[in-house]
Amino acid sequence: MSNTALATKTSLYNDVSAALQAIGVDPSTLDGEIKTRSPLTGETLLFLPKHTAEDVEAAIDRADEAFRTWRDVPAPVRGTVVKRWGELLTEHKRDLAILVQAEAGKSISEAEGEVQEMIDICDFAVGQSRMLYGQTMPSERPGHRLMETWHPLGVVGVISAFNFPVAVYSWNTALALICGDSVVWKPSEMVALSALGAHTLLARAIEEQDAPAEIIQLVLTDRYAAEKLLDDPRVPLISATGSTRMGREVGPRVAARFGKTILELGGNNAAIVTPDADLDLALRGIVFAAAGTAGQRCTTMRRVIVHESIAEELTEKLVSAYQTLTIGDPRDEQILVGPLINESGFQGMQDALKAATEQGGTVITGGNRVLEDEFPEAYYVEPAIVTMPAQTDIVRDETFAPILYVLTYSTLEEAIALQNDVPQGLSSAIFTENQREAELFVSASGSDCGIANVNIGTSGAEIGGAFGGEKETGGGRESGSDSWKSYMRRATNTVNYSGELPLAQGVKFL
Template sequence: MSDISTRAREILQRVGAGDPFTGDGALHARSPIDGSTIGRLTPHSAGDVEAAVGAAHEAFLQWRSVPAPVRGQMVRELGELLREHKDDLGALVSIEAGKITSEGLGEVQEMIDICDLAVGLSRQLHGLTIATERPGHRMMEQWHPLGVVAVISAFNFPVAVWSWNAALALVCGDAVVWKPSEKTPLTAIACHAIAREAARRAGAPEGVVQLVLGEREVGEALVDDARVPLVSATGSTRMGKEVAPRVAARLGRSLLELGGNNAAIVAPSADLDLTVRGIVFSAVGTAGQRCTSLRRVIVHESLADDLVQRLTAAYETLPIGSPLEASTLVGPLVDEAAADAFVAAVEQARADGGTVVTGGERVDAVEGGTYVRPAIVEMPEQTEVVRTETFAPLLYVLRYDTLEEAIALHNGVAQGLSSSIFTLDVREAETFLSAVGSDCGIANVNIGPSGAEIGGAFGGEKETGGGRESGSDAWRAYMRRATNTVNYSTELPLAQGVEFL
């Protein structure tokens, strides 16, 4: 057993999640750091999913009647346990997903933050009082728990995205069934153990949080179950196009967070020192494996050469290696398929007339790992490969003359998640944020597209799916609305002046 797998095993035992090597081995957990096996698990069957949904539904029937502030106590316990185990969980994220240490810890902090938000929200699940045309009547709306919420998460945020959904769903009165990525099962097992302990401490019904492990069969069983009114799925656009019609066929709801092809416009007035820092983190953080990672830089012709030179200098000093080393800024891609896709995209960009400025090749940083050198490619136009999301640190540079041209390039992709502009011109900034500017769900000024806070609603438009998670009023997706009219008079007037009898 490698040192990495031993460390993962010890972490799981400390959080009360058991031994990851007790399964039949049909589902292997591997670390992208060195390719070592860190767990051999038994995947669930479709029958197991049915049982998990049934247990969650029974728990929901009790949980929905618990006052929301009391439900918030479970999420408070969850947040406290996450604080207690932050270092261990952060290390496990690094081991299993390949994130550098600060990003692994940051992901756990994001879980803590959403718990804090959800606890406060548990006392603010408010409806409206609405003016009525009928005298002696009152009209209002209420929000009620929805039911069992399925959460299907991706490898790149193996725990945070689950927490965005689970923390809100739980205070809303729902039960949660979680299917994590088959590439990151151990972090899910650890978080599930902690969530179960939080439920026990808060006196929540047994079964209010459920975990199912496996690949496509498990996900399909969860998506097709009519007892699941909401499926929240994070992943590729291809996956979303399969999930959405299956859920719609049974008239369920989908909350989709899909691909991004995020761009930054760099205007003539941009502060280039700030711009370079913003671009490098957004493009290279998490080895380019965020849905909000920066894929395209659209830079004004007047400063394109200077910007490319600065970016190249920054890229060529980036330390690549094990994410467990404090000095590392670029860890591994999740697997061999991701590395192959990266190299293939670079080659296609070159074939399309692009110039590879730096990077684009495999790197033997750690034996057995999947490492690449982040690439910058200047493109003469926005070709098909540029319009296609490559989940890796591959940054395309395009040039523009007018802001209208830049916005057209920016919006000229199928995805619509996150976006940014670097400018000191208020007119350019406000135009970018206006209805004729960015068509994305997130639009930033003088920061990159990556690194959203939990206070704002997170999600995108077009082929990104249209869902919203985390802050603002995203909680409404996890509840059902009821409009109520109360007649406290002795008369029975009808709306719209209708007379009957």
């Protein structure tokens, strides 16, 4: 459908169009089958072209061909592309944030924070481009050198979700590019404009640095056409972010051809609050992690496990804090809680609240739809707090909405057991001023999650640390630390400069 068919040009449409133009995309040239919708108002923004399965295959062809040139470019030179991308992201931080806000419903502070994550990972990757270190090991044979080297992997397929439209792409792409890989990106159709904006800025950086244009490919398509990525042996790595259900389909399918995966799937994150906690600190950490982004983060806090001696006091503080949360169109910078992504997200929240009450829980605040008269096509809700007598089935399930379950415990060992007794294993936290409790929580006997925090909430990871989780969260790691190794292949090299041919382990032959 042509964008000229849109009946009205609202202020939101005008803001999005201006942001696209500033980035380098002319909205008047766009048309197609993908309808971009804003959860802020429910209105249609623009229509974008939809790629077919044949288009996806052609994108893989181009990326594979470009890889064969890109892999031989020195890594520090590859880093200049990522450096320039970071500069362009800095220049257009507000523009890209406007697109993220319009499509994901975030406050402008959170949207700009997401773009800042992109800038930060570019900085990290540029430094990493000079540190793709291998090791030299002592050889048991005289006149031999034993070492390992790291080499580019190939085409990396990136599949990303709606809730972080651009940051997760950058975590993968900045590292993949400095490692010498090419990238094919399949973003969520719900955030296609944000993806187009991020892609356009990177394409400009590539052009300015005289790198092969084909090393990045953007495919705007549905899950069925994108399945080409899962099955093509020229795509040795798939990095997929989404639900555990999606991961159950992606993981085995890629493994069947012996491909690699980085899976970032569901989270059911908890904070333990002990009697030795600073309750005011805990309160601030809990409220942001539970209600921020309207509960639509994989690291959203979904459970509070609080000691029975302070449960009533903390619950009262939480209810009072929730009643001060401003809910509405986050283009107003005083608004803290924006909309759910769509009707399906709202219905999922209502179904979960119903199940919680049927399983013995009590909704003590929130859960209602608000602003329905003002925004009939958008879904704003009050973040909910539910007290639960036990960790029932609904508590152990992830609902992608702002529901916070409150459970109590009597011993720290019991609290840690509750924290771990869910299928997911992404993020976790403990609030305590007791050093022994803190150390136990981050020990091997403590949290079983990929992220274990002390005196901060479950959301807001920095790019310097590896991001990811265990169990049904998928086991993948992205962003900082040594995550770069996922985008490369390791080779063990033995160099014989002795003039003799001794065999390892003293084996004699001939």
